[in-house]
Amino acid sequence: MTDLATAGSGAELTRRYTGALMNTFGTPQRVLVRGEGAYVWDADGARHLDLLGGIAVNALGHAHPTLVSAVAAQLGTLGHVSNFFATPTQVTLAERLLEIAQAPDGSRVFFTNSGTEANEAAFKMIRLHGRARGASRVLALEGAFHGRTMGALALTHKAAYREPFEPLPGGVEHVPFDDVAALEAAFAAGVAGLVIEPIQGEAGVRTPVPGYLAAARELATRHDALLVLDEVQTGVGRCGHWLAHHDPEIGGGVVPDVVTLAKGLGGGIPVGAVIAYGQGPGTLFGPGNHGTTFGGNPVAAAAALATIHVIERDALLAHVRDLGAAWRAQLAACHPRVTQVRGHGLLIAIELDAPIAAHVQAAALEAGFIVNAPTPTSLRLAPPLILTAEQAATFTAALPAAIDAGVRAPHAQEQS
Known part of the structure; x- marks a missing residue:
């Protein structure tokens, strides 16, 4: 049986992916090899805060002991x-x-x-x-x-x-x-x-x-x-x-x-x-x-x-309501290009003033945060329900730089 722990670098595994799987999802953004709580690690050892949760799937994060x-x-x-x-x-x-x-x-x-x-x-x-x-x-x-x-x-x-x-x-x-x-x-x-x-x-x-x-x-x-x-x-x-x-x-x-x-x-x-x-x-x-x-x-x-x-x-329903309300307010005030923050609980969209969401998402990934861009102008957050306020705050602090990087990305300026 293949030793998955030593299966190769991200580049090598991506090459193997494109040679073995149908091209229904495009090129993988990263190859992920393990997770713990709200974090995942890629094949090259980089840690990412998972704010997408497998698209609202990993309610308890990764490797939750009870699950x-x-x-x-x-x-x-x-x-x-x-x-x-x-x-x-x-x-x-x-x-x-x-x-x-x-x-x-x-x-x-x-x-x-x-x-x-x-x-x-x-x-x-x-x-x-x-x-x-x-x-x-x-x-x-x-x-x-x-x-x-x-x-x-x-x-x-x-x-x-x-x-x-x-x-x-x-x-x-x-x-x-x-x-x-x-x-x-x-x-x-x-x-x-x-x-x-x-x-x-x-x-x-x-x-x-x-x-x-x-x-x-x-x-x-x-x-x-x-x-x-x-x-x-x-x-x-x-x-x-x-x-x-x-x-x-x-x-x-x-x-x-x-x-x-x-x-x-x-x-x-x-x-x-x-x-x-x-x-x-x-x-x-x-x-x-x-x-x-x-x-x-x-x-x-x-x-x-x-x-x-x-x-x-763990009283996560109340936690989700409280964290979501506080986090949405903080995100709305973090950058002038954020025009609206929508959602309930921990299903959140950050609306931007130009169709640069894909560029901002890519910059956030480089900075260690997994989010996605469901529309050209919005970012979606659907993190594990166990996400802490401290973890959420690290993304809020990093988002302004990701937005600025998104604006500077190739083709982003003419879009904005």
Whole structure:
């Protein structure tokens, strides 16, 4: 077996990567070899503060002892059995999710391996719900990102993701973001479901105005359509509540019909979930309607249970709310080219006054900070929930130099 600890330099491993893997992600920015807490180290020994968390996945950071112990213990006991059988971890995780989701009696859970799969399952639930009354239209929002499988891609708005694979599953219409009047007009007839992210992550951490989700709930109820909330990126404590729509500023007490989860749920182990609220949505899937080989496997379920346990035990929801609010204020004041800082909890966007975000992201990486640029003018932060105020402050202190370097980068001046 190859000794991965001595596998080569970053340049050598990148060369091997480009020779062995499909070019779906471009050239890797770094080759990472280990992590601890909120830090990772690359193949050349450089340490980086991970402020992206595997894109909102590593809720407990890297190599968290409770998560490692839970996964190792489960894998040493029972690793995989298929869904012809149940396991205690699977059942317990479903019960815990119904509890933290504040789901009413009759609610049920379906497990997947990713957020895309969870949204694919939710799409099928919308189809089943609409079929019973002859409704087939599905609404999503402009700027939405729901995944890249064919059904989830149909819900996703970005043309560059969609167009190479058209025709996509039909019947999906994209409504202007944060526009209640446009949403009401779209509900004219035949709508089976509406899919919304409480906060649009890939569009640059955009939150609808207070009351928008409540209006969406009222319209969906009036027209007998399912309201699906995609909490793949925003759930499991990312925004300072178990689910982002639990935040009064975002949800205002809204109860959805379906919620999709993934990313942070397993703390780095692939696991997703669909929560169907109440007897109606909870019974849409029957035997043969949907399936998965790996979904809800005992190892993934153990990881999710450990993640939920640590978030509760260490009071991370309150920590995320407090740190996020303080950090956003500090970031907003750190440089004159920062025009806005958006977000809730530890899902944050830093808006810049020119399309230089990719240059700033590259400069931050050189300085030892991992962030990303979801739009030409914004940086996204989605760090581990265990991030400390002191660690956050090191990025705030370094960001002005990264912005200045981004402005000086080739082609950046004419862009600005």
